[in-house]
Amino acid sequence: MALIGDKEFFKGIGEIKYEGRDSDNPLAFKFYNPEQVVAGKTMRDHFKFAMAYWHTLCGTGGDPFGPGTKSFPWAMASDSVKAAQDKADAAFEFITKMGFDYYCFHDYDLVDEADTLSKSEERIQGIVAYLKEKQEASGVKLLWGTSNCFSNPRYMNGAASNPDFNVVARAGAQVKIALDATIALGGENYVFWGGREGYMSLLNTDMKREQDNIGRFLNMAKDYARSQGFQGTFFIEPKPMEPTKHQYDFDAATSINSIREYGLENDFKLNIEVNHATLAQHTFQHELQVAANAGMLGSVDANRGDYQNGWDTDQFPNNVLETAEAMLVFLKSGGLQGGGINFDAKTRRNSTDLEDIFLAHIGGADTFARALLIADAVIQQSPYESLLNKRYASFNSGKGAEFSAGELSLTDLYDYAKGKGEPEQISGKQELFENIINQYV
Ligand code: XLS
Numbered sequence: 069m070a071l072i073g074d075k076e077f078f079k080g081i082g083e084i085k086y087e088g089r090d091s092d093n094p095l096a097f098k099f100y101n102p103e104q105v106v107a108g109k110t111m112r113d114h115f116k117f118a119m120a121y122w123h124t125l126c127g128t129g130g131d132p133f134g135p136g137t138k139s140f141p142w143a144m145a146s147d148s149v150k151a152a153q154d155k156a157d158a159a160f161e162f163i164t165k166m167g168f169d170y171y172c173f174h175d176y177d178l179v180d181e182a183d184t185l186s187k188s189e190e191r192i193q194g195i196v197a198y199l200k201e202k203q204e205a206s207g208v209k210l211l212w213g214t215s216n217c218f219s220n221p222r223y224m225n226g227a228a229s230n231p232d233f234n235v236v237a238r239a240g241a242q243v244k245i246a247l248d249a250t251i252a253l254g255g256e257n258y259v260f261w262g263g264r265e266g267y268m269s270l271l272n273t274d275m276k277r278e279q280d281n282i283g284r285f286l287n288m289a290k291d292y293a294r295s296q297g298f299q300g301t302f303f304i305e306p307k308p309m310e311p312t313k314h315q316y317d318f319d320a321a322t323s324i325n326s327i328r329e330y331g332l333e334n335d336f337k338l339n340i341e342v343n344h345a346t347l348a349q350h351t352f353q354h355e356l357q358v359a360a361n362a363g364m365l366g367s368v369d370a371n372r373g374d375y376q377n378g379w380d381t382d383q384f385p386n387n388v389l390e391t392a393e394a395m396l397v398f399l400k401s402g403g404l405q406g407g408g409i410n411f412d413a414k415t416r417r418n419s420t421d422l423e424d425i426f427l428a429h430i431g432g433a434d435t436f437a438r439a440l441l442i443a444d445a446v447i448q449q450s451p452y453e454s455l456l457n458k459r460y461a462s463f464n465s466g467k468g469a470e471f472s473a474g475e476l477s478l479t480d481l482y483d484y485a486k487g488k489g490e491p492e493q494i495s496g497k498q499e500l501f502e503n504i505i506n507q508y509v
C-alpha cells in the first residue's frame with residue numbers, strides 16, 4: 069500500500085470492508101456501506117466520518133487515578149518533529165484503512181508545543197507541510213481544525229475570556245497560527261470549543277465583560293480567516309461544564325443566542341456533541357433539533373456518555389435506538405451544513421490492543437449507518453410522518469391557518485373560543501410513536 073510507506077503501525081489489519089449484517093468478521097462493517105444510497109445520498113456523503121487526532125493518536129488512557137496504559141508505536145521517538153511525523157503516518161494509515169475521508173485536530177495534537185510561540189509556530193508549519201503531502205497522496209481531507217486553548221496552565225483562568233489581556237492576546241496568537249494551518253490544509257471548517265471559557269466562581273468573575281471579550285475575539289478570528297481566503301464555516305461546540313463549573317456555551321440554545329448577540333450568524337453554526345448534550349440534561353436529538361431550527365446544524369461530535377456517570381466519558385456510540393431518533397432529526401432537517409460526523413470518542417483505559425481502535429470506529433460507523441437506515445425506513449414506510457402531521461392539522465385550514473399566517477389578534481382567539489366550548493381531548497399517542505420506531509430497529 070503506497071499510502072502507508074515503509075512502516076506499518078497497525079500490522080495485520082487491512083482495509084475495513086462492508087460485509088453485511090450476517091458477517092462474523094469483527095473487522096468488517098455490518099451496516100456502513102459507503103456507496104449505498106439512502107435518501108438520495110451515499111452514506112459516505114451523509115456522514116463524512118472523521119477521525120479525531122486527539123483521542124485516537126494522543127490519548128493513552130490516563131485518568132485522575134493513574135497514568136496512561138497504552139504504549140503507541142508511533143509515540144516512541146524522542147525528537148518532537150520525528151514523533152509528529154510518525155503520528156501523522158499512523159493517522160493516515162488508520163484513516164485510509166478505515167475507508168474514512170476526513171480527520172480533525174487541535175494544533176498541539178499534531179506536534180508538541182515548544183517553549184516559545186515562534187518555535188511552536190515553526191513546528192506547526194513543519195508538520196502542516198508533511199500532512200499536506202499525505203493528504204494529496206491519499207485524498208483524505210481535513211474536516212476541521214481547532215486550537216487547544218485549555219490544556220496549557222496559562223489558560224487556567226480562560227483563553228478569550230481571561231481577565232488578563234496578555235493571556236487573551238496569547239490565545240489570539242495561537243488561534244491565528246491554528247487558522248493558518250487549517251487554511252493551508254484546505255480545512256472545510258474551524259471549531260471553537262471553549263473548555264476554559266466559563267467560570268468556577270461568580271464572585272471573582274465579571275461575566276458580561278468575559279462574554280463581550282469572547283464575542284470580540286470570535287469576530288477577530290472570523291475577520292482574519294476571511295481575509296486569508298477561508299470560505300468554510302466556523303462552529304461553536306456547546307458544552308455545559310467540565311472543565312469549568314459553568315461554561316458560557318452551555319448548550320445549543322445558549323450558543324445560538326451568543327452567535328446572534330455578537331453578529332456571527334452568517335459565519336457560525338454549531339458542532340453538536342452527544343455527550344455534551346446529555347451533560348446539559350438534553351438528549352442528542354434535542355440539541356440537533358434546536359440547531360436545525362436555527363439553520364445552524366453544522367457538524368456532529370459522535371460519542372456517548374454513561375447513564376450512571378455524570379461526566380464526559382466519550383465512549384464510542386453504540387445505542388442504535390437513540391441514534392435512530394437522532395437520525396430522524398438529521399434526515400428531516402437535510403443533514404449537516406458543511407460538517408460531518410467526527411468520532412470524538414476514546415477506547416476505554418483497559419482496551420489496550422491497537423485493534424480495539426478499529427473495533428471502536430467500526431462500531432460507531434455501523435451504529436450511525438444502521439440508525440440512518442432505520443430513520444429512512446420510518447420516514448418512507450411507516451405512518452410516522454402522517455401521524456405527526458395529523459397532530460398539527462388544525463393549523464392547516466380555517467382559523468388555525470389564519471393564526472399561522474399571523475392574521476389573528478388575541479380578541480379573535482377570544483371570539484373563536486367563546487363560540488366553540490371545551491376543546492375535545494386528543495391523545496398525544498407517545499407509545500404509538502415509540503412502537504413505530506421500534507418496529508423498524
Ligand atoms: C471536549 C471537546 C473537545 C472538542 C475540541 O469535551 O469535545 O474534544 O471537540 O476541542
Ligand code: NI
Binds near residue numbers: 341344380412
Ligand atoms: Ni467532549
Ligand code: NI
Binds near residue numbers: 305341369412
Ligand atoms: Ni468534541
